[in-house]
Amino acid sequence: MNHVLCGLAANPALPSHLVDRLTAVADGDVASALAARADLTQAQALALASHGEDCAVQLARAGRPGAEHVDPVSHPDLALALLDEGVGDQRWARRLVADPSAARRARLAACPGLPSDVVRTLAVDPDVQVVAELALWSDVPDVVAGPVRHPHTAVRRAAAANEVTPPDLLAALLTGEGLPPARWCEVCEREAIPFVHERACPRLACALPPGARCDGSHGSAVHALRRAALDNPATPADAAARFAGHESALLRWSVARRPGLPAAVYERLAADPVPGVRADLAENAAVGEQVLRTLADARDIDVRRSLARNPSLPLDVLSDVAGTMKKGAAPLPRIAAATPAETARLARSPIPAVRLLVARRRDLPAEIRDALATDPDAAVVAAVASHPGLREAQLRAMLGLHGARVTAQVAANPDATPALLDELARQEPPARKALHAIARHRHATPAALFVCLSDERARRMAAGHPALAPSVITRLLADDDWQVAEAAAANPSLPAEAMAAHIL
Template sequence: MHHILCGLAANPALPSELVDRLISLADDDLADDLACRPDLSRAQVLALAERVEESAVRLAYEGRLTAADVDPAVRPDAALALLDRGVGVSHPEWARLLAADPAHERREKLAACPGLPFDVVDTLAADPDVRVVAELALWTADPDVTARLAAHPHAEVRRAVAANEATPPAALAALLTGEGPPTARQCLVCDREDIPFVHDPQCSRPDCDLLSGASCDGSHESTVHRTQEAALRNPATPVEAVVGFVDHPSMPLRWALATREDLPRQACARLASDPTPGIRADLAENPALDEALIRAMADDRDPAVRRALAHHPRAPLDVLTRLAGTAKVAATLLPRIAAASPAEIEDLALSPDPAARMLVAHRRDLPPGIRDRLADDPDARVVKALAPHPGLTEAQLRAMVERHGVRVLAKVATNPDATPALLEDLTRHDPVVQKAFREIARHHAAPASALLACLTDAQARPTAAAHPALPPPAIVDLLTDTNWQVAEAAAANPSLPMAVMSDLAWHRV
């Protein structure tokens, strides 16, 4: 029954008096659904926050609870949510109170909040729990604080500093190369284990939260490695400090370089021949690549690399056309195609290569003449890409199905201008296309007859159960469905009869 109430709590047609009833029953799950309702009155917001503390946190984040509604001594988590939204400047006393909270989790949360008073920052930087200090090191926007914490005796704090873009470049370079502050004295591994120690990846201790492979022989090597990786990924780290890692024996460190947009060409060229396909794939989308490297990588032996390269914003159109035929990249609108000029769109649409026409068919702003020409394309892949384009007539959509059948039917069902009659006919197509049912079930124009047909598909059934065009008797029947997701969706359906809503809220708890 609980999932029914959760669905009811999300029902946009639920009257205010029944919202009040559900608030009076709310637990964490029910409160979460109620907190999402945009129609909650001021009184309902306060009542829900009073009943369930977690909902107060959510309501605070959404701006529906204000500082005037929250006593940080009574609702510290809601107060933290407001501080996280930036009210710390106007309520410094809240931060001072929470900096002394006995729960380290709250102090950690506080350390990530913006606009903290200087004295609170100093308190958190000296916190006895390294997790609190590391959180401050990760999120503070004050470069003076990160510079100071870069020399912290605990390696975990330094790792967090290395990931913070507010850290001064010189400090990041020193963390990366190790040519700076004295060696850290502690890490999370040697805090807990006798060294030398290597954490077993198959560790079965239920209270152990060390990362797989974490190790320390006195040099805190796994944390130092993670610090270097964070610094390499940090765009504030000077490029001259990172390029020396392009041939590093550590694959994760080389991988961290692949997405940096400030890499010189020589570094990109080295990574383009890296033996790890994932590194080459990440590099393939890097804006730092020039056209020559893009063309060279188009012949990469790994299809994932070629697919990634197709998403490069400056990939030449002829390269994209070639990739479309070899790497299955044309299932979506690619950035370079989205930025194509009218002349380029025309050239692609007129290309004798169906791969080129398929690429441009994913645009949803094609001129009517080009759109209609592609609608009559003899290649099913082109028509499938075009089928969701707005502006197509019912006759054009029917013709697509007539010519290409099951290859385009599901995409035709997604067209925003598909008529109720067409959608109903698509559910009767022989052979059946199950994926079409899932698209029709979410279509705004789906008629009752089509939705009833969609209920026969297990994956489409929950979506159809929530559709407001489903007949009310069918919605009521679905409340007892053996699949709780279907039942919950039916309870959330705004076409559920009001009397049934009331009965659910008052008599079936």
Template sequence: MNHVLCGLAANEALPYELVGRLIAVADADIADALAARADLSHEQALDLAARVEESAARLAYEGRLTAADIDPLAQPEAALALLDAGCGAPEWPRLFAQDPDPERRAKLAACPGLPADVRESLACDPDVQVVAELALWTTADMAARLARHPHAEVRRAVAGNEATPPQVLAMLITGEGLPPAERCLVCDREETPYAHDPHCPRLDCDLRSGASCAGSHESTLHEMADQALRNPATPIAALLRFADHSSALLRWELAARPDLPPQTAAQLADDPVPGVRADLAQNPAIDDATIRVLAADRGHDVQRRLAHNPRVPLDVLSDLAATTKIGPSLPPRIASASPSEIEDLSRSSNPTVRMLLAERRDLPAEIRDLLADDPDAKVVKSIARHPGLSEAQLRSMVERHGAQVSAKVAANPETPSALLEDLTRHVPPVRKGLREIARHPNATGPALLVCLTDGRARRVAAGHPALPPEAIVELLADCDWQVMEAAAANPSLPLVVMAELIPEPHGA
């Protein structure tokens, strides 16, 4: 891969004529970057598709090519991309429904708006994976029909389709009203009973991890239940049977359902698996009684997840903040706090509560300023990115708390250039601060030159338009490919250098 040319292909300042020269020498990697250019003309898109065949699909998805530009026989992937985007020619679905390549038929099956006769053809496809792909994306009436398909893999896909009628999803779970599945991918290929070796050495084996069949297609039916549990269209009444299922994975999925009834939530609050209780703790469907039970749960991640439940009472959240490592994030309950609650939280004796409040970016000026003067560094770190803080306030934070807060001050989008330069002079250097300065729109050339001394900041600073041009040119030969690519994509790279970087096409 030529990282310099890949970066150059993404350079927004690359002139039209140099884009054309780059297309003439593009390989697949360069073409991928060129296809994403906002200024790529239709003519250039055609040239790029002709130069690098595999770029046609990306160009189609980007809207650079139309059906009139594509020959579906010569460029099938691009044609399928247009069908997937709803922009293909009306005759293409029938063409691809008869394609000898099952992977193309499967891609067609996932496309929206297929004609009824094409859906019928795909529903009878000899390759079960094609039928399963149709089942996953098709309309409600076809999904209802495919729920009766004899292959368990197709039923598994129907269970994941959100267009499947709720009563059909319930039938898949209970089995009532449906004949038993006759086959699965496991018994299609292996003598049963069979359990797939998780360390299977066969290079041609594509059975999923955990696949097994003893005659009842156990692993596929388990996966079908998992799909139904994830499907918001599945009636909750059909899913309550999984509250005491032997599979922790299925109980886990049930615990996250937003339509979970209180009595089932209370049952899952006693689940032996902490992960089940943790997902339950963050579920906004749980009531106050279950919240308070989980607030005392010391299981892994339960209390932290509870703190992010939008319905957790503020008194419970305050108690959790005193005993749980929530981290500098904004819990939904604090994000929705009323003005009076904001006032109370800002006066909390617990600095962690004040830190969480400080993560809001819409605080009244008086609350913002109060938290900016907070004696606790973690509170100041959280408020430092708040809009509206003056340069004097930001400097005061750094003077009081030094390296503890300087990276967050550097991350404030309103931090002025002079302060950013001062932050780069800290001894020893604050590495996280340099990384924030490297991406800051107000960063100056001198500040960015200091950022180049840190490996991670260097990769960002190399693409900053305020970096001096001579430094950008030097970075084109850097030993780190990410630095090279960022420098080549820098819009301040001199035009004469851009032109010199593009080689002449072979045979020119």
């Protein structure tokens, strides 16, 4: 891979004539970077579409080129990608449904709004994967109803994952009641049964997943089908509840995530021997308060952390588990949903971990934000230091009170002034994390960015900063670190002559 060319392909300042030159020599990675550009002409988009399926899909998702410029014979992958985006010509579908490539027919089956005659043809395709894609992605219940009874478990599993599958059929897929037995699975269609696939299979070309097994009852395939149905929110709650005591922890895990189950089911799962099941239950907003309080007594830290992320958690329980949260975590749903009165009360909590959770919110009223900015706990101040709206005097007061413990967060404040960033960049010993924040800060000066080049990680970010001196950017194209060279090549302040010199 030529990393300088990849960077140039992504450079928004690359002139159009150099885009043409780069397209002519682009490999897969460079073509992908070019396809992400917002300034491509129709001719450039068509030229890039010839670089392969991935590039064609990327272009289609960006709406380039228009359908009127596409020939499905010469650009079938691009035509499929446009159909998948719902902006293609439906006449293409009638041509592509007869494509000799099963992979292309499978991609067609996943497209929305297909003509009814095309859907009927895909539904009886000889390739199981084609029918499975139709079962998974069709938004017409009547279309999915047929695959529910398909003799292959892969097709049934796809229908089990589709939310438009009628609820009664999802219940039947989950329990097996009322459906004819499947005749094939991915194991018995390839191997003599009984067969259990080794987890460390020595066969290089083997496509079976580890642990796949079949003794005639399609064991692993039925298990995967049930997981798909349990994870489908359209599956009836009463059918899902029957699996709360299943011997498979993975199936119980799926049940624990579901809303709308009877309280007795959640109570049973709260005593599950597998911590992962209880952890997912703890994060389920549908679980009642009593179950949440029971889970709060758990010793397993993952259960308590999941509980803290539950948007329905009582605030007193949240205070009990606040100390389990990892440093730097995103604001918790319950904290984000707190009323103004609750937020004010939490911000005054005697527990620093609770005040820390509040400080992570980015929509705090100014008076609460300012109060937390003077908190005696450095972790709380560090969490609030990057909030927009803080004045330079407040940021300097934080540094004076807590020093290196908040330097990086102060440097990340969007309102930090160029003068303050310059001072933080010159600190001795260097504050490495602060340099990382300065290297991507919109107010960073050329002088501060030059200091950032002394740190390996900050160097990679500073190389792409448009405020860096053009002469320095040009030198960085030859840097030993490919990430630095690529970032420099993508820098819009790179001189045009330096761009042209690297595109042969």
